[in-house]
Amino acid sequence: MFDIFLQIDSTAIVMVAEGAKSESLWTxxxxxxxxxxxxxxxxxxxxxxxxxxxxxxxxxxxMEDQFMTQIRSFILQGDLAGAKTYAKNSHHPxxxxxxxxxxxxxxxxxxxxxxxxxxxxxxxxxxxxxLTILSVAARIAxxxxxxxxxxxxxxxxxxxxxxxxxxxxxxxxxxYVKLITSATGLITGMIAFxxxxxxxxxxxRLANKMEAASNEFIDMLQEPVK
Numbered sequence: 123m124f125d126i127f128l129q130i131d132s133t134a135i136v137m138v139a140e141g142a143k144s145e146s147l148w149t150x151x152x153x154x155x156x157x158x159x160x161x162x163x164x165x166x167x168x169x170x171x172x173x174x175x176x177x178x179x180x181x182x183x184x185m186e187d188q189f190m191t192q193i194r195s196f197i198l199q200g201d202l203a204g205a206k207t208y209a210k211n212s213h214h215p216x217x218x219x220x221x222x223x224x225x226x227x228x229x230x231x232x233x234x235x236x237x238x239x240x241x242x243x244x245x246x247x248x249x250x251x252x253l254t255i256l257s258v259a260a261r262i263a264x265x266x267x268x269x270x271x272x273x274x275x276x277x278x279x280x281x282x283x284x285x286x287x288x289x290x291x292x293x294x295x296x297x298y299v300k301l302i303t304s305a306t307g308l309i310t311g312m313i314a315f316x317x318x319x320x321x322x323x324x325x326x327r328l329a330n331k332m333e334a335a336s337n338e339f340i341d342m343l344q345e346p347v348k
């Protein structure tokens with residue numbers, strides 16, 4: 123029995139190698155059956171939304187090195203108009219949050235902090251938009267793959283039931299083809315999971331910068347004006 127399994131494995135490896143040489147990747151994927159259609163569409167969605175979110179997050183992370191230093195200089199000099207103009211001309215989440223705080227100068231500190239927090243939450247929502255698609259894809263892609271393999275194996279067993287003595291090469295060829303959906307689903311799920319984790323880390327870093335900037339701004343307002 124062990125020798126038979128070894129023979130099946132070796133035959134499958136040889137056939138996969140030969141198939142890789144003679145078949146294109148697209149042809150090989152299409153052998154996985156109808157389930158490959160949603161899997162390929164899911165893979166395309168993962169790649170698209172990862173790139174789209176990455177560009178948005180990187181753009182939001184671009185901030186002048188001296189932004190908070192300039193804001194501090196304006197505030198300590200009592201030039202709120204200059205600080206507002208500078209913040210409005212800087213297009214990133216921290217600038218928009220600081221601009222909101224500048225508009226509330228003169229009101230209680232709690233009111234200023236609350237208004238800035240609201241802007242910060244809105245900015246975080248914009249950054250996290252569509253990120254859940256990657257999270258969902260990481261969960262359902264492997265399931266789609268396994269379902270495709272199970273359906274393929276059921277159909278395969280039904281087909282072999284009509285054959286009196288199927289050869290080992292026939293079994294190996296059919297088996298590796300049916301496992302294509304599982305492999306595609308797992309690969310898609312892994313890419314989606316890693317993409318989601320990376321983007322989530324970048325968003326958390328930006329959130330920490332926004333919180334630090336908010337605290338620094340509140341401290342500025344409580345420093346004596348020159």
